[in-house]
Amino acid sequence: MKRDFEPKITAFCCEHSGLPSADMAVESEFVYPEGVNIIKIPCSGKVEAIHIMRALEEGDGVAIFACHKEACQFLRGNLRTEAKVTYISKILREIGIEKERVQMYFLAPSNGVKFARTLRVFYKNLKDLGPNAGRKEL
Amino acid sequence: MKREVSKIGIFIYDCESKLKNVLSISEVCSKLEGLGFVCFESPASHFNEAMSDFEKYLKDNEMLKVVIAGCDSRSKEQIFKNSLKKVGLSPYWVNFVNLNEAIGYKEKKKATEKAINLVTQAAKWIEMQEIIGTQKVLLNQKVLVLGGGIAGIETALTLTEGGLDVILIEETSHLGGGAVAVENLKGLVKSKIEALVNEKKVRVINSSHLVDLDGHVGRFTARVEGEQKLIFEVGAVVVATGNELILPIQELDESSGSLAIGQKDLENRLSLSKDVPQRVCFLIDLVDEDLKISTQVLLKQALAVKEKFGSDVICLCRDLKVSFDGGEKLYEKAQEAGVLFFKYTKKPKIAFSDEIVKTSLINEDYPHEKLVFESDLLVVNEKIMPGRGSNALAESLSVDLDSKGFFQSDNVKLLPTFSSRRGIFFVGGCRLPQNINETLSEARATAAEIFSFLSKEEIELDLTSAKIDSDKCILCLTCIRTCPHRAIVVDQEEETAKVIPLACQSCGICxxxxxxxxxxxxxxTNAQIIGQLNDVVGEAG
Structure with missing residues (x-):
């Protein structure tokens, strides 16, 4: 059953690192899994807890791509998001959803290879985890 | 509710027929037209050729909002925005889709589905986009420069060339800063000071310092104290307070006397053509990690001593950093000239005895062996420290300091001289230890940056900044604490937090x-982001 399952991933990409990396990944044809939905945001600090929870309702996993620590265009936006992800993992534990479904990655603006690789690894992990119990039934 | 989608035009560009092989564009188009959008498949293979067609099409069909789908459309954003402006549409009513994302899909059907998804989401996003208003803002065209060193003087001079008024504040009683003490810079500094004093647009105030800075970019109020208390209204602030050099010799030994000198002293000796003894030992990286400047000076001086006086030159170093221009070449040249380099990992021992310095260190290749060098002169690199008043100044400017106490630039690579607050700039040694050429070019670049936004008295600002709903605001001050740019203030009359559009950089952290x-x-907006989460094709099916 698990073999047929295709995880759906929502990727929040910071305009300063994640999005250029995504562009580079598709341009250089570094393959990342199908079913990844890229959403652009001005800074990873813009991601709200509700956005992540709503994304989990619609899909199986959420990846947040932020700039490297201490290299945020807006000083501490990525650190705030990191704290938010920790907070969300607590909520997820309480409601019985695996916290591994929400991941945060730090990468440089021109890191298409890492973007594709992390998504591939994340995809595989999600496949091992199985479908998200909290996902809305279609 | 009927959506007004017929005014949204979707343009699909198949650049170099890349898309045609993997997905069917006509299917994408027909699907989108089924949803009510207007789809336009451009025959041109390249964006630039298509621009005039694009403008004509917009005018003829009275389009309001536009979605551009193509292969590298994000990098062409500005071209499209310009042509939207030309037609008279808002440049914010356009969204870009990179259809390359769909190319990675192996099956044609799936790729087409993905493309439809991408374009529809973009269209949904732009559909929810509201009008971006504009606001007229008055700017004060004066600039406050803090610090009368070479960086401050150069910035002030360049600013006056652009026609701006400058107020220069120096903490000590004379201009020139640290560069005055260096022999071969004296001439340059003197000529610059002369030009500055003769410039009518510059007001120099000695023996004063900044106490407090209020307001935001374009409208700062600075309180200056010194011989007299003054208040200035300025549009931008340049911090050029420089750094301090401290000789670590006291840390070495108190009996060193004149046997151990700093790199700056040797530089002065060399430029005054004073004698240098026969055996010279350089020792660097005792104190500082930031080696670029010390390495550059070390290599130059070692070469000069070797070539001018024929002395025996030994360099002891933990590391050399040759990342400056021509560094590697200089190092090779020094080695060829006969300068000896020794690497150490453990701190060398230094002993001073009647006119001779003995430096001993462990041989890296044979650890049981000790190397002892006798020399007549020991040259050490100075510790480069942030200026004395940096802490207080950073507090009154409400900007950040880095871990070493220098001023923290907003983005080290992209915006090196910008601070986290718009309108405050850091120039020269107060930001990073650097050499004189770098400082001068940085000063000129910063002046140009200031000139680019202070050149007009009144500007029209697009209100893309965050907006606070005053009815909802409970004045908890969270946004004021979290704003990295100090762009939010308390509006006392209306009892709400308020965003200053000029200072806001639209990061969305608040x-x-x-x-x-x-x-x-x-x-x-929230609705836009949450709208992206649903799978459109899934919804329809």
Whole structure:
């Protein structure tokens, strides 16, 4: 059953690192899994807890791509998001959803290879985890 | 509710027929037209050729909003925005889709589905986009420069060339800063000071310092104290307070006397053509990690001593950093000239005895062996420290300091001389230890940057900044604490937090932190982001 399952991933990409990396990944044809939905945001600090929870309702996993620590265009936006992800993992534990479904990655603006690789690894992990119990039934 | 989608034009560009092989564009188009959008498949293979067609099409069909789908459309954003402006549409009513994302899909059907998804989501996003208003803002065209060193003087001079008024504040009683003490810079500094004093647009105030800075970019109020208390209204502030050099010799030994000198002293000796003894030992990296400047000076001086006086030159170093221009070449040249380099990992021992310095260190290749060098002169690199008043100044400017106490630039690579607050700039040694050429070019670049936004008295600003709903705001001050650019202030009359559009850089951090959801970012609203989460094709099926 698990073999047929295709995880759906929502990727929040910071305009300063994640999005250029995504562009580079598709341009250089570094393959990342199908079913990844890229959403652009001005800074990873813009991601709200509700956005992540709503994304989990619609899909199986959420990846947040932020700039490297201490290299945020807006000083501490990525650190705030990191704290938010920790907070969300607590909520997820309480409601019985695996916290591994929400991941945060730090990468440089021109890191298409890492973007594709992390998504591939994340995809595989999600496949091992199985479908998200909290996902809305279609 | 009927959506007004017929005014949204979707342009699909198949650049170099890349898309045609993997997905069917006509299917994408027909599907979108089924949803009510207007789809336009451009025959041109390249964006630039298509621009005039694009403008004509917009005019003829009275389009309001546009979605551009193509292969590298994000990098062409500005071209499209310009042509939207030409037609008279808002440049914010356009969204870009990179259809390359769909190319990675192996099956044609799936790729087409993905493309439809991408374009529809973009269209949904732009459909929810509201009008971005504009606001006229008055700017004060004066600039306050803090610090009368070479960086401050150069900035002030360049600013006056652009026609701006400058107030220069120096903490000590004379201009020139640290460069005055260096022999071969004296001439340059003197000529610059002369030009500055003769310039009518510059007001120099000695023996004073900044106490307090209020307001925001374009409208700062600075309180200056010194011989007299003054208040200035300025549009921008340049911090050029420089750094300090401290000789670590006291840390070495108190009996060193004149046997151990700093790199600066040797530089002065060399430029005054004083004698240098027969055996010279350089020792660097005792104190500082930031080696670029010390390495550059070390290599130059070692070469000069070797070539001019034929002395025996030994360099002891933990590391050499040759990342400056021509560094590697200089190092090779020094080695060829006969300068000896020794690497150490453990701190060498230094002993001073009647006119001779003995430096001993462990041989790296044969650890049981000790190397002892006798020399007549020991040259050490100075410790480069942030200026004395940096802490107090950073507090009154409400900007950040880095871990070493230098001023923290907003983005080290992209915006090196910008501070986290718009309108405050850091130039020269107060930001990073650097050499004189770098300082001068940095000063000129910063002046140009200031000139680019202070050149007009009144500007029209697009209101893309965050907006606070005053009815929802409970004045918890969270946004004021979290704003990295100090762009939010308390409006005492209306009892709400208020965003200053000029200072806001639209990062959206306050939006996500606000506990009562009172803040919205016009270009990235909550509804827009949540609207992206649903799978459109899934919804329809």
């Amino acid at each position: 939006v996500s932190e606000c506990p009562v959801v009172a803040i919205e970012l016009p270009l990235y």
